[in-house]
Amino acid sequence: MSGQKFKVLVVDNDVLLRDLAAVFLYEEYEVMEAVDGQDAWEKAQAWHPDLVVTDLMMPRMHGYELCTLLKGPDGIKGVRIIVLSSKTFATDKEQAFKAGCDAYLVKPYTRDILLKKVRELLSGSDSRETPAAGPAPFAEECGPEPSSTPALAGREKLPVTVRFWGTRGSCPVSGQNTVRYGGNTPCTEVRIGDLLLIIDCGTGLRELGVSMAKEFYDRPITGHIFVGHTHWDHIQGFPFFIPLYNPKNNFSVYSVHGGHGSLRSIFNETMAADYFPVPLCNMAAKLRFIEMSGSVDLGLAKVSFIHLNHPGICIGFRIDAQGRSITYISDHENFVKLNGDNVTSRRQDMDIVNFAKDSDILIMEAQYSNEEYLSRKGWGHGTFDDAVRCAVEAGAKRLAITHHDPEHSDDIMDTHIKYSRALAGSKLDCFAARDGLRVEL
Ligand SMILES: [Zn+2]
Ligand SMILES: [Zn+2]
Structure with a gap:
């Protein structure tokens, strides 16, 4: 040259x-x-x-x-x-x-x-592996700044509660074999005083909506919905969340920009006439879509995110509030296991551990046993061993295992959780997240 x-x-x-x-x-x-x-x-x-x-x-x-x-x-x-x-x-x-x-x-x-x-x-001598299609026009999507909920006055620590409404991965299940762990897909509610956060909009969101409608009656609801990724199992409850149909309510939906368009456009498409009778624009609540480019400050809580190893765009969240921390890692496959034991993979696994460092609760997916993982490598999910190891290395106080495989019956789950608890040892409180479970931090 x-x-x-x-x-x-x-x-x-x-x-x-x-x-x-x-x-x-x-x-x-x-x-x-x-x-x-x-x-x-x-x-x-x-x-x-x-x-x-x-x-x-x-x-x-x-x-x-x-x-x-x-x-x-x-x-x-x-x-x-x-x-x-x-x-x-x-x-x-x-x-x-x-x-x-x-x-x-x-x-x-x-x-x-x-x-x-x-x-x-x-x-200019490259032979392109795949013809690069013309880029889709970038849809500008910037909602207004997230409104922070006014802090409740007082110096005493506010209660921080986590409640699981959906803990099943990939596809909802029902029937006698999944009664104890539940069949709804991912949805987790976090309350910090009066501040309401929801992580993921799986089918569990429907029941949360029914419960909130009873709790609030005529009072308006303000909520912050964080979506890790937009695969079906994490958004399917969204159109069935009845507080979204009440004009008094105010919700912000947070995630990152989509692979092909804005966050709003993804939700808009899933509620198109071919899929659902009510279009997104007819939801009466005040609804904003906010593409995160860093941590979000909600006054009582700070929410940060990290990219996860899953097909497409997928992020995990960490909520820091009132001196307590909640980390949510789903759906994610261990880098070393998928890409081999090398410096890059080890550093990336360590990034996840550091993100979850000293969490009061780490909510982490474990969809497979070690045996099952052998035939599901590359599907973007982890094992019970991966979750326990991550929690131990991060020094988390509690590990809530979630995103249960649809094939795992209650009895199978019992066996896996028993195995995980033994692996975790006495320093880590390891248990299965299950629909309806409430944890006070
Ligand atoms: Zn999933
Ligand atoms: Zn997924």
Whole structure:
């Protein structure tokens, strides 16, 4: 190459992995680093890189959204994009190409593999693995700032309660074999004084709605709904949540930008006429959709998120309130188990552990036994061993195991929970989340 060097922007929130990629590229290219999608988007507009090498799972703005912006109408003309991710699910690769990436490399990678792909793309000699479809126009979706619920006065600590309304993973179940652990899909209610938070909108949300309608009668309800991801089992209760049909009520729905469009558009589509008789716009409650780009401050509670290892976009939450903490990790597959024991995978597993550090309760999925996992590797879920290990390493006080496999009857669950409790030892209070269970923190 003669004359001016090509400009390459390297984007990764993990400083070690970002530096590593930058070092590989430094000799041949002018390199700039960005700490996440948002930082990259701002730097790209000012610096006009020829190529962007980006991770997918990043705070503030994920890689799919960055690709969409870079290749969109207000993007960087002629820019090429390499996604460099540890996500090995086919759907992530597909979505990344749909968002506009030109190549998809999986971590860990070698210097030669990265340089070869960068050279190919910058010389225009690449043979694209998948034709990059034109990027979908980026739908601007910014709701108003989340309203914080006024704090109850007083210096005494407010009660913090967790209540499970749905703990079944993947698909709701019913019948005699699942009476004790329950059959509704994920929905967890968290109350901090009068502040109401709901995590996930599985079928358990319907019963929560009935209970709240009785509790509040004519009083208006304000609630904050956090959605880890929008697979069916985590949103199916949403249209059946009756407080959403009362004009007195006020709800904010939080998650990150979707793979192909805004958070609101995803909910809008699932309530289209082909799927449900009432469109989203006819829900009478005041409803806002807020795409998180960092922690949310609700006054009495701070809610932060982390990207999880699951097909598509999926995040876990941590609620810090009144000196207590609740961490929710579902649906998630252990990185080392899926991608092999290497520095990248170990660091990513450690990120999850650190996110859950010292939680008063870690609510974590464990869908499979070790034997079942062998034939379900790559499905984006974990085992009882994974959940217990994570809770022990994080120093969590309690572990509530959730997202029970639909095939696990009450008797099977008893066996798995007994096994998990033995594994957890005496320092960790390990139990199964089950529909209706209430835990005071
Ligand atoms: Zn799920
Ligand atoms: Zn899922």
